[in-house]
Amino acid sequence: MLSFAYPWVLALIALPLLANARKRPAPAVEAPVLPTGHWLSDLPGVSRSGSRNSLLKQLLLLLIWILLVTALARPQYVGEQVQLPVTGRDLLLAVDISPSMDEQDMVVQGRSINRLQAVKRVLHDFIERRQGDRLGLLLFGTEPYIQAPLTFDLNTVRTLLDESGIGMAGRATAIGDAIGLAIKRLRDRPQQQRVVILLTDGANTAGEIPPDKAAEIAKAAGVRIYTIGIGAESMIQRGLLGSRRVNPSRDLDEGLLTRMAQQTGGQYFRARSLPELEQIYQSIDQLEPIELEGKRYRPVTELYVWPAGLAVLIWLAWQLGRALILARANGARREEADNG
Structure with missing residues (x-):
């Protein structure tokens, strides 16, 4: 509906x-409309269309004022x-970007990635389904850092994730420091809404905070940690002496990830392939929804630019018309002067 x-x-x-009503009207003298070229039309104060111009001017000014x-x-x-x-969750994604994440043991459509x-x-799909949640992105290697603070702007989080690269945060893996930074970011949020999803493919090899101590602090702060260990358990490695089967996830510390999740009330998941990873995020997608009373609002579209713009256009058209009339009159006078 339209309102003001x-x-x-x-x-x-x-x-x-x-203002016009308070003015005392002057006695009006009705003058005949003079034809073009009449000898009286050149007398001072005599105009063929003065009254009409004055009325048009008043109407235009009134219209501009109304607009x-x-x-x-x-x-x-x-x-x-x-x-x-609104679901009321604050989810902080903590993603390992150490060099071991460059291991090509994931397969999609027959191609290794x-x-x-x-x-x-x-x-990408997980972020897309986070409507109503605030989402943040933490990247870690030797050092952890916040790539995207908690926000409802899911497009920005997805873009910043796409821009992340292997080794940007160093060559080691500081799991404990990553959890410490996540706790710092979540501690001011309501206790029922603090969730960290930690994804890594290795063991803690750097940092100042031991992971078990970080999990203890997280439990005290009411932060739940869901851990994901990523990496295939078996793959064929080709070399100069032939092919051999290796375990590319031999450095993954599943015991640590399991303890951290259990201690904080979360859960540990193992992703050996892309379909497993997809299934894990679908499971996390359903974890602990906290339905709050949805906020209601009415979208408002401002329309003041239309009357304001129309008023400006009318004023400019009027000034342009006056300028053209004056230019034509000056041209006629010069032509008469030249002829005379």
Whole structure:
């Protein structure tokens, strides 16, 4: 529906009418309309269309005034009531980007890709389904850092994840420091909403905070940690002396990841392939939804630019018309002077 933010401003429309009503009207002398070229038309004060021009000017000024006052009243179109989806969760994704994530043991459509590429593919859909949640992105290697703070802007989180690269945070894996930074970011949020999803393919090899101590601090702070260990358990490695079967996940510390998850009330998942990783995120997608009363709002479209713009266009057209008439009159005078 159409409404005005400041409807009382519309009372100003009557000001010009009140001002004209208070003026004492001067005695009007009706003059005949003179034909073009009449000898009286050149006398000072005599105009063939003066009264008509004056009336047109007053009407244009009144119209411009009405349009400007209408714009000042801020006309708005108020749409139908919309309910925002709210689940009330703050999810912080902690992704390992150490060099071991470059291991190409994930397969998609018959083609091998590295672990970080697999994580990005799966997280795209996961992020897309986070409507109503605030999502953050933490990347870690030797050092952890916040790539995207907690936000409802899911497109930005997805873009920043795509821009992350192997080795950007160093060549080691500081799991404990990553959890410590995550706790720092989540500690001011409501206790029922603090969730960390940690994804790594190795063991803790760097950092100042031991992972078990970080898990203890997380439990005290009410932060739940869901851990994911990524990496195939078997793959064929080709060399100069032939092929051999190796375990590319031999450095994965599953015991540590399991303890951290259990201690904080979370869960440990093992992703040996891309389909398993997809299934894990589908499971996490359903974890602990906290349904809150949805916020309602009515979308408002501001319309004041239309009357304001129309007033400006009318004023410019009027000034342009006056300039053309004056230019034509000056040209006619010069032509008469030249002929005379």
